Amino acid sequence: MKKSRIVYVLLFMMLLMIGSGCSSTGKSQFVAGKVNVVTTLYPITYFADQIGGQYANVINLVAAGVEPHDWTPKSQDLTAVSNAQLFLYNGAGLEGWVDQFLNGLDSSSSVVAVEVSHGIELIHGETEHDEQDVEDDHNHSDHDVDPHTWVSPRSALMMASNIRDALISVDEAHEAQFVANYEQLAAKLTQLDAQYTEGLAPYQGKDIVVSHQSFGYLCRDYGLHQISIMGLSPDAEPRAQDLLSIADYVKKHGITTIFFEELVTDRLASTLANEAKVGTMVLNPLEGLTPEQQKAGENYFTLMERNLQNLQKALQ
Structure with missing residues (x-):
């Protein structure tokens, strides 16, 4: 009986360890001396990493392979964002939980929250076809x-400039580096835009x-x-x-x-x-x-x- 109780305790401890290991982010992932950035979406993570370079530590809340529409934050995510310097979310309704989430942050937190899609002309519904049955149904x-702003390189350019400005707002000392990194990313996005324009013209x-x-x-x-x-x-x-x-x-x-x-x-x-x-x-x-x-x-x-x-x- 005593042996089986010990086995149950060990199994319970293992489950706790597994559960903590599955946490999408945590304070232990933060890096001292860098801007710790928490994001909600892969493209934002990628752009922030490219612009922040060696001066930013970027953590995506949503694990690889997880559909972001299905994802909701846990209590440990609140703690992580409260301890970060920058929180980048897409906005445009993608993160339906974000207002309540931001209200739940630690009152002592100095994290700056930025809606990365700000300034993009948003699409409200679609009525593209003359076929009445397709339109109606x-x-x-x-x-x-x-909310899917990032799938167009032109919108992605606006998102990248918002991320550049957000990084500068929390780390003015490295503004020149952030601007230089942004310009490199913007050049690639502009080239991608040209590829799409030419490639889809026919x-x-x-x-x-x-x-x-x-x-x-x-x-x-x-x-x-x-x-x-x-x-x-x-x-x-x-x-x-x-x-x-x-x-x-x-x-x-x-x-x-x-x-x-x-x-x-x-x-x-x-x-x-x-x-x-x-x-x-x-x-x-x-x-x-x-x-x-x-x-x-x-x-x-x-x-x-x-x-x-x-x-x-x-x-x-």
């Missing part, structure tokens, strides 16, 4: 804001069918139209008539590809593709990296370039 979120006005309504900014900036299966939330379940009307639209307009994303099941995209007798392909909304992508050294630019290649293949 798939614009469930007409009054919602599309396909102006064409439709793309996607599983998750996360490419509105990309479509707006480069002249495409988006039809989504699941709306702004990747977990929303469409009605059977939604799938049938999209399938009819796909057949009628000669669309050859249904796009799906890696962090969400492709079940509905595959169902629709089978019904419409078309192929499927990945279009990555860059909400996060998978562990495999992390190991392979993938980043915002490599994934965005692959998105462009896949768009060109599908639209030919």
Whole structure:
């Protein structure tokens, strides 16, 4: 009896250790002498790391492979952000929990919270098609804001400049370095914008069918139209008539590809593709990296370039 009790205690302690190890962030990850930045989204993490360089320690609250729409903060995340110098979140409605979260921060915290999408012309719902059935059935979120600003290099440029200014606001001593790093990143984003402008120029006005309504900014900036299966939330379940009307639209307009994303099941995209007798392909909304992508050294630019290649293949 005594032996089994000891085993139970050991198992309980192991579970506690595992649970603490799964914590997305913690004070132990902070680095003295650097700007400790906590973020809520992979692109923000990547841009902050690029601009902050050696003077910033950037921690993403959301672990690799986790869909950020599904993620909510834990008590240890409150503690971590309270102890950071900078908290960068996307805004535009992506983090529905953020107001309550900020109100719950330690009263002694001096963390600066910055909405990175500030200044971007936001998309409110979508009414892109003349086909009444597609419009009626798939614009469930007409009054919602599309938060997926980062999928367009042009919007990403604004996000990067907001991150630069945020870093300067908490560490003026390294302003010159932050500006220089930002200019390098901005040059790459400007080049990526040029690649998209040139690469998608032959396909102006064409439709793309996607599983998750996360490419509105990309479509707006480069002249495409988006039809989504699941709306702004990747977990929303469409009605059977939604799938049938999209399938009819796909057949009628000669669309050859249904796009799906890696962090969400492709079940509905595959169902629709089978019904419409078309192929499927990945279009990555860059909400996060998978562990495999992390190991392979993938980043915002490599994934965005692959998105462009896949768009060109599908639209030919």
